[in-house]
Amino acid sequence: MKPLALLLFLSVAATAAEQSVHYSVRGLFQPDRKAVLINAAKALENCRLVGVDYDTARATFTYDDEAKGFKKAKPEQILQQIDNQIRKMTNYTFTLVPPVALPEAALKRIDFTIEGLDCLGCSYGAYNTVATLEGVERATANFHDGKLIILIDPDKTSRQVVAEVLKKKEIKVVEAAPK
């Protein structure tokens, strides 16, 4: 079994009719986005959102394993089923991915202060710029404080690499004053 399939398999809890699954959520870049996700998820069919943890960007869903689309579905198909619904309901601003395999302690936090981060759209724009980069496991971008906070796998990327990407996208970083 490949690592991804193994991970998905392990994330599926084995209960009788209603199964539960845990995924990482992309799109939770500000605290108020949690309510947006919960609200949108009310329209899910044959599955439901039972919990969201903003700090770890994880969500728990349950689904009916006898229902259409879930019956005898493989773990990656279950992810796809739920993710498709979530994406459509949220105008593709949320997406589900397999849970982060790396322990929290192994992640490194890097902080940027972004110039002109003054609305939700800009926060999302800044977040999108980094969220899918190789080695970026989690990120938040908040226009209230102008902060872009990124948790990275230090073996795969670095502050310098991320800063280069931001520069290329003409996202201006406020340089910290030298101590």
Next chain:
Amino acid sequence: MKLPSLTLLPLALLLSQPARADLPAFLEQHCTKCHDADTQKGNLNLTALKADYANPETFARWVKVHDRIASGEMPPKKEKRPEANAAAAVTTKLSKVLMEADRVRLTEKGSTGMRRMTRVEYENTVRDLFGMPGLALQALLPADGSAHGFDKNSDALEVSHVNIAKYLEAADQALDLAIATRPKAPASQKVRLSLLDRGGSGAYLSMQGDVITLRDRKADPLYPPASAHRHLDQGSHERIGSFETDSSVGVFRREDESVNYYFRGHTTIYPGRYRVRTSLWSYQWDKGQVLPSRGTEAGRLAVVQLTSDGRGGQHPNYTLGYFDAPSLQPTEHELEVWLNHNELMGFDVSSLAPVANYSRKDRAMGFTGPGIAVDWMEVEGPLHDVWPPRAHQLLFGALPIEEFIPKDHPEVRPPARRNWEKTWLRVSKNQPDPVAGLWAVRSDDPMVDARRLLSAFLPKAFRQTVDEGSINAYLGIVAARIKAGECFETAMREAYRTALCSPAFLYHAEPELKLGRSALACRLSYFLWNSAPDDELTSAHLEDPTVLRAQTERLLRDARSQRFVEDFLGQWLKLRLIAANDPDKKLYPEFSPYLQDSMVAETHAYFRELIEKNLDATHLVQSRFAMVNQKLATHYGITGVTGPKIRRVDLPPESPRGGFLTQAAILKVTANGTTTSPVVRGAFVLDRLLGQPPEPPPNVPAVEPDVRGTTTIREQLAQHRNNATCASCHAKIDPPGFALESFDVIGGQRDRYRVVTDSNGDPAPRGSIDPFIGISFKLGPKVDPTGETTSGQTFANIRDMQRLLASKPELLLRSLAQNLLVYSTGREVSFADRPALQSILEKTAPDNGVRTLIHEIIQSPLFQTR
């Protein structure tokens, strides 16, 4: 007198006849000194001019000889004057000969030749026939030629294979829309639109501060105006909903080469009538603060035709109008428009100066200046008060529309359908409403129904009674198509298509020399409506002058008469050329499309006012009022006019504005965008207003204006006039042109020329130019608007010239009458028509009013004869 006896005889032989015994002596004594074989002044050799009156060129030369002697222009002042009665005797005799020859020509050939509809007439006729206003056909057809100043002239209206191919295309286009292909109308939808809807420029421009969002007349806190940094990533903003907040959209930047504002939320699927509503207001923006604006601004609504790639043209395809945007007062505007497939609504902040915030420090938050807010736009439709629509009923009466199931008709080919849903450019909030199945008109008795339908349709389409033979010919088409396996609807469509491309539809039928009732009704309606007569006009007893007068009044009162105003002025005063050039941006930075449209609207409104109030012909050149909106009033230096609506305004005593002569539209069409030429403008005045077109210039190099501003056009013309070949004509042409030098290429009044040179010129005052418009031009040499006419009258300025021209009301009236006659009859006013023209002028004389003139023209034999 028989024409052959007058042809191909040398002048000497002709003049040896007793009846003209005085003419050779007169010519010998007064003319041949300059116009003999050796001198040939003005390229005229009278000793070789034959009396070949059947030759149009020779005939025209003799007419000129007659006119020059009759007006006293020839012999020239410096030569010995002939006895008054000798000149009169000569012109009387010559007139008689010419009149007779012209009558022979007209009797043989008729006055107005066979002429087809112009493309403007074609479009209007089809629109009115099917009740589909706004149906766009004109652009499908080749441009028409022009003769004697108008495209309605039979000399210019040829038909080629290209025309025929295009008529077929246009007929298909019309029938596609006219024939109902479903049992019930597409559902009417009302969609609310924003300038920020996906696919438009608004969202992109909001990212960089040229557009902002407003809520409760304040900057929208959820999507604040761009400041030191542009907003990040438009796609992210779209997905997260930044542009879907129902906020008002404030616009600072005017449409330009790279910016167009489209309401992309509604792209028309089903052609038809739509109700459009919008709410506009204006404000003064001060770095984040919304304050009362400087006054009522103008927002433009337009219809944009998208191309197949969905991009649309750079400019709107047609402007619906300019609408008030008052200070901080949201004002709703509602209009009903016809929208064609894939058309959408466009917008512009027309009254604003061309500013751009994207390159400004702090972008919108660093800007102080005016803006226009669009709260929303609603488009509702398609609107159908009956189904099937009237166009369909005209073609198929009350025959049922039923589902066509191919297996039930194995021998019949199903009708072809245009799939509006498939060719729709989908970037919209409105949704298709397709119908399941294939629906077609059903007839249980095809040939009986076909006869009944064609008998009703053909006379209406052909604008005359149609004989049984013609109906049978079209029935033959239907029968042949049915026999070939087409369904009833397709067979009928083929007959209708043929009818719409037939000579009976395309040509104006004027079979008799003295027009019959239906031909007269057509001539009248194509004159005043540019379209076919309606039922009332067709059935009116037009041979009764009182009825004819009443119908003329009715046609003039009808909104369709605006087509006459626009089409006639488009050609008579050359308004069709208004956009022929864009004024130099450095010299005339204040020019804008809004100013240009206002110019044209003024001239239209002014002519309409002359008709409505029956004002006399002196108003062609001077007036105590003008028809202006705020934009034009500012341009003219008139205060107290607000908003985009054109209205009548009294002029200050010494204002030269008002008459056509000094209207900005006329001054623009007689300039090249960079410089003015007294020659061009003078020739325009002679030709269009005085009816005395100057001779074509001899082979002498044209005067090229000095754009460096070191010498004036007047100084160069002085050199030009030293050439004797040029002098005589320029003595007549230049004076009105000199007086009009007081106006620049966009009709602004000036006393010094604008120049763009660095070294010469003085700094230019801003005047009435918008403070947001940068000025880089300088003031160069002074304008000299003075001069002297050929009759020795001097003028110091344009006001003097207006007085001189207005002192010849009969000349102005005659010229207008001639132009109206050419336009309405489709032929030139010939020499033999002069007595009839004179009679029209005499009958108009009591008030010399333009409305009276139109009536007298219509009542005249010239109008009522082919």
